[in-house]
Amino acid sequence: MSRTDQGKLLGVVLVTLLSLWQLYPSYRFYTMTLAQRQAIEPAKLAQMRKRAVHLGLDLQGGMQLLLEVDKSRLSAAESKDAVERAREIINNRIDQFGVAEPLIQIEGQDRIAVQLPGLTDPERAKELIGKTALLEFKLVRSADEQRTLYQRLDSWLAARGGHSGDSTLAKTPLTGLMIDNGFFRKEDVPSAQKLLATAGIDSLIPLDTELLWGGEDEARAGMTGRAIYVLKRQPELTGGSVASAEAAVGLDNTNPGAWGVSMKMTPKGRADFARVTGNNVGRQLAIILDGVVQSAPFIRDRIPSGDASITGGSFDVNTAKDLAIVLRAGALPAPVKTLEERTVGPSLGADSIQQGLTAGIIGTVMVVAFMAIYYQLSGLVAIAALALNLLYLVAAMAYFGATLTLPGIAGIVLTVGMAVDTNVLIFERVREELRHGRSIHESVRLGYDRAFRTIFDAHSTTLISALFLFQFGTGPIKGFAVTLSIGLLANLFTAVVFTRMIYDFWLGRGKVERLSI
Amino acid sequence: MLQLLVGTDIPFMRYRRYAYVFSSLVLAATLVWFFVKGPRYSVDFTGGTLLQIRTNQVVHADKMRAALEAEGIQAELQQMTGESPNEYLLRFRTQADPVAQVKNAIAKHLPGVTMELRGNQTVGPKVGSDLRQKAIMAILTSLGAILLYVGIRYEFKFALGGVAALFHDVLVTLGFLMFTGREVSLTVVAALLTIAGYSINDTIVVFDRIRERSKALRKEKHSRVMDIAVNETLSRTVITAFTVFLAALALFIWGGDVLRDFSFAMLVGVVFGTYSSVFVASAMALDIWINIDRRKGVSAE
Numbered sequence: 069m070s071r072t073d074q075g076k077l078l079g080v081v082l083v084t085l086l087s088l089w090q091l092y093p094s095y096r097f098y099t100m101t102l103a104q105r106q107a108i109e110p111a112k113l114a115q116m117r118k119r120a121v122h123l124g125l126d127l128q129g130g131m132q133l134l135l136e137v138d139k140s141r142l143s144a145a146e147s148k149d150a151v152e153r154a155r156e157i158i159n160n161r162i163d164q165f166g167v168a169e170p171l172i173q174i175e176g177q178d179r180i181a182v183q184l185p186g187l188t189d190p191e192r193a194k195e196l197i198g199k200t201a202l203l204e205f206k207l208v209r210s211a212d213e214q215r216t217l218y219q220r221l222d223s224w225l226a227a228r229g230g231h232s233g234d235s236t237l238a239k240t241p242l243t244g245l246m247i248d249n250g251f252f253r254k255e256d257v258p259s260a261q262k263l264l265a266t267a268g269i270d271s272l273i274p275l276d277t278e279l280l281w282g283g284e285d286e287a288r289a290g291m292t293g294r295a296i297y298v299l300k301r302q303p304e305l306t307g308g309s310v311a312s313a314e315a316a317v318g319l320d321n322t323n324p325g326a327w328g329v330s331m332k333m334t335p336k337g338r339a340d341f342a343r344v345t346g347n348n349v350g351r352q353l354a355i356i357l358d359g360v361v362q363s364a365p366f367i368r369d370r371i372p373s374g375d376a377s378i379t380g381g382s383f384d385v386n387t388a389k390d391l392a393i394v395l396r397a398g399a400l401p402a403p404v405k406t407l408e409e410r411t412v413g414p415s416l417g418a419d420s421i422q423q424g425l426t427a428g429i430i431g432t433v434m435v436v437a438f439m440a441i442y443y444q445l446s447g448l449v450a451i452a453a454l455a456l457n458l459l460y461l462v463a464a465m466a467y468f469g470a471t472l473t474l475p476g477i478a479g480i481v482l483t484v485g486m487a488v489d490t491n492v493l494i495f496e497r498v499r500e501e502l503r504h505g506r507s508i509h510e511s512v513r514l515g516y517d518r519a520f521r522t523i524f525d526a527h528s529t530t531l532i533s534a535l536f537l538f539q540f541g542t543g544p545i546k547g548f549a550v551t552l553s554i555g556l557l558a559n560l561f562t563a564v565v566f567t568r569m570i571y572d573f574w575l576g577r578g579k580v581e582r583l584s585i
Numbered sequence: 586m587l588q589l590l591v592g593t594d595i596p597f598m599r600y601r602r603y604a605y606v607f608s609s610l611v612l613a614a615t616l617v618w619f620f621v622k623g624p625r626y627s628v629d630f631t632g633g634t635l636l637q638i639r640t641n642q643v644v645h646a647d648k649m650r651a652a653l654e655a656e657g658i659q660a661e662l663q664q665m666t667g668e669s670p671n672e673y674l675l676r677f678r679t680q681a682d683p684v685a686q687v688k689n690a691i692a693k694h695l696p697g698v699t700m701e702l703r704g705n706q707t708v709g710p711k712v713g714s715d716l717r718q719k720a721i722m723a724i725l726t727s728l729g730a731i732l733l734y735v736g737i738r739y740e741f742k743f744a745l746g747g748v749a750a751l752f753h754d755v756l757v758t759l760g761f762l763m764f765t766g767r768e769v770s771l772t773v774v775a776a777l778l779t780i781a782g783y784s785i786n787d788t789i790v791v792f793d794r795i796r797e798r799s800k801a802l803r804k805e806k807h808s809r810v811m812d813i814a815v816n817e818t819l820s821r822t823v824i825t826a827f828t829v830f831l832a833a834l835a836l837f838i839w840g841g842d843v844l845r846d847f848s849f850a851m852l853v854g855v856v857f858g859t860y861s862s863v864f865v866a867s868a869m870a871l872d873i874w875i876n877i878d879r880r881k882g883v884s885a886e
Contacts, residue, residue, distance in 0.1 A: 126843070134712060190705065191684060407712045411705035416637065423841030431835030435828050442587050442824070474843055475772055481836055482779060482851075485829035486786075492828070493790065496821040499588075522793045525738060529731050529789065530782035536727035537778050540719045545775045552779070 073576075076569045083561070084456065087463035093119035094466055117169065121466045123185075124473030124547055125410070127424075129417035130185040131193060134408035137178045142402055150401040151178050158182065158197055160397035165196055165390075179407070190411045192386060200358050200403045201394035203307030205344070205376075208352035208364050209277060209298040214250070217298055218243050220272050225263055251288050251295045260296070276301050280354075282361040283380065297354055297361050304344045304353070306399075309337025313395035315388035320379040327388040328379035331395065338374030346370035357391075424477040431481055435488055443495055445584030449570050450491035453562040457487050460558040461551065470554075473547030483555030486530065490563040494519045495585055508583045512571050520564065531556050590820040597815050597863050598808040598871055604864035608753060615760030624763045627770035628706055630720070632713035634677040636687065637704040643671045644698055652694035658686055665842075672703065683707075720774045727778055728752070731785050739792055742877065746870035747788045750861040754784040754854055761853045767846045776847045780854030783829070787822065787858050788866040794818050795867065807874050815863050826859040 097120035125132050137154050139147040155174055162170045171183040187193055222240040236244040242263055245256045252260045282295040311334040319328035333341055345367050354364040355378055363380045439447035498515030537549035628635045646664040653660055665672040677683050684702055691700050736744040755777050794814035802810050836848035
């Protein structure tokens with residue numbers, strides 16, 4: 069055995085051992101049963117999961133979101149780190165929600181990509197992530213102030229007509245619809261909203277005052293409807309004053325069985341809350357979440373404890389818990405919009421793995437059988453090279469932390485095709501040289517040398533297209549490009565180094581009469 | 586030793602005019618279809634929502650459609666066939682909160698039926714146009730880079746022939762996807778680029794041999810050199826195409842719905858990629874070669 073052959077052998081053995089070592093965690097992780105996984109400490113399990121080959125969301129199920137932070141209403145200073153802050157807050161929320169291995173990344177200027185593997189309730193998670201959760205405490209204007217504003221709105225709207233004659237609605241178009249102070253029946257809400265959207269109406273509302281709607285389907289005076297509130301625009305406190313929030317039952321005396329969220333304030337928030345409540349006994353303090361008034365209780369007394377709660381609406385145990393999470397994690401600096409959502413249910417993911425594996429195995433078996441029949445012993449060499457190729461490919465994916473997706477499996481299948489092609493090129497060339505009457509040694513040497521240039525060019529062009537796929541591709545395309553690129557490189561190594569070495573050993577051991585090819 | 590297609594002497598280049606006619610017809614059909622009817626783009630490119638749901642019992646598509654319509658849901662419904670008739674694909678152009686809406690419609694109008702969400706793909710219009718641009722960029726830049734590479738490694742006439750074959754294969758595959766009513770999605774774009782890679786790979790093997798042979802056979806006609814090269818590489822060409830075809834066929838039959846369009850494109854691409862190496866890439870290189878000679882005043886043909 070020559071020095072170069074020894075070097076090659078050492079290289080192949082080393083790369084193979086490294087690959088096996090690299091794949092051991094994957095083997096252990098994916099062969100473990102659920103019970104075994106639960107028996108291991110979480111930190112150790114997370115470590116193993118990290119080192120195992122990652123499965124894409126399309127294979128293991130989960131949700132992928134692309135969010136855009138709407139910075140249009142932020143000042144230049146605020147928008148500077150708005151996306152980063154939004155990412156952190158979303159990260160906190162997901163942490164508290166409890167998802168293993170979430171991935172939250174900023175993409176481009178103002179986008180955030182969120183990946184939640186193994187998620188079972190996508191709707192709930194979307195609600196949790198997308199909620200701005202801007203909590204504000206605002207004083208409700210006094211009854212006199214409200215009356216003055218409504219009168220102005222009524223006379224302005226009446227002057228613009230709409231209702232003819234002398235009916236109540238003609239004289240007081242807005243308050244005429246109200247059942248109770250600011251409360252509309254459900255069927256009247258759209259007309260009230262239309263009136264309040266009349267162009268130019270904003271100029272009638274004082275700058276320090278705003279009108280906000282309460283939640284939908286509120287019951288009052290034996291009817292279902294929706295209320296509007298006249299509020300002081302400047303909030304007294306915001307969500308920043310909240311230290312902790314918990315979902316709880318029995319916060320509302322009038323409805324003791326209902327779920328709600330109880331909040332505890334920070335020391336500063338506590339002092340502010342005490343001052344505000346102390347100065348405004350007898351008035352209403354509205355609790356507003358994302359621009360919707362949740363409730364507006366009367367302040368009976370100064371509240372020094374800083375305990376506040378959000379009740380009403382249609383809380384159930386989950387919505388109350390989720391609201392508590394978003395209040396603890398804090399509000400997003402700006403609203404976010406979902407640009408893209410891809411959810412794969414766990415059953416679909418499992419089916420995809422099953423189908424991908426079945427197709428992969430059948431395809432490989434067919435190709436392998438053909439090679440063995442057509443090229444005999446040399447075919448077996450090619451198959452060994454193919455097996456090593458696949459081993460290196462998956463090991464490299466584990467090493468680089470690449471993700472195996474369904475298109476990735478397609479990339480592997482294509483790699484199998486390319487690997488076979490490489491060997492076919494070499495074998496056909498060797499056969500040709502043999503037909504020209506050259507010796508076995510000479511034929512193998514020439515076959516490899518002459519085929520190599522073709523193989524190199526062919527791999528280069530395919531690699532070029534794979535790299536461009538990676539560069540521009542998103543999601544599925546990327547996964548495909550990754551496996552294809554690694555597969556091509558692994559293939560160059562196995563075909564040119566490994567199989568050549570086998571022939572050198574084979575032919576090196578004395579006289580070979582006939583080459584099985 | 587098992588041998589196929591060895592020692593053949595098929596005058597491929599003599600038939601190249603027929604091939605030109607055939608390819609032109611297929612390409613023309615593709616282009617007409619593309620500009621008149623247009624391909625069916627998936628939600629990746631149009632924006633919208635694609636839901637995949639499974640119900641606990643088989644509901645006839647008409648009944649399902651009626652249930653959705655009763656709730657004012659505008660969706661294109663497709664019932665899966667074969668092993669899973671209780672699965673449905675729903676396509677929406679614009680619909681707020683489609684999952685909840687569909688759940689509600691089923692609960693209201695189809696008593697006893699429950700649904701499981703298998704998959705949801707929602708793409709906003711902005712992302713859709715982004716993805717479209719990215720896909721076009723990916724295709725054009727990778728084709729450009731391949732052209733550059735082949736141009737550097739081979740003579741101009743070969744590079745031109747190779748890239749013509751590349752466009753031919755990608756377009757013809759797109760054509761077959763359109764003719765069979767398949768959707769053009771991100772995955773299909775990946776398939777088209779793979780075909781581009783495969784096509785040029787296959788072409789290069791033939792070109793390499795032509796280059797090698799044209800040095801040794803200076804006295805021969807160009808078309809004869811090409812025929813010799815194509816015949817000498819024929820067994821390799823067919824065996825490789827056959828094995829890649831086998832792998833793609835396995836994906837097509839057993840790979841599931843997600844990979845069906847991808848593997849369909851691969852099957853078409855492999856067949857045409859092999860054909861085009863000889864009848865588009867080499868044939869065009871030959872005609873360019875003859876033209877160059879004629880201009881130089883040499884008559885090699």
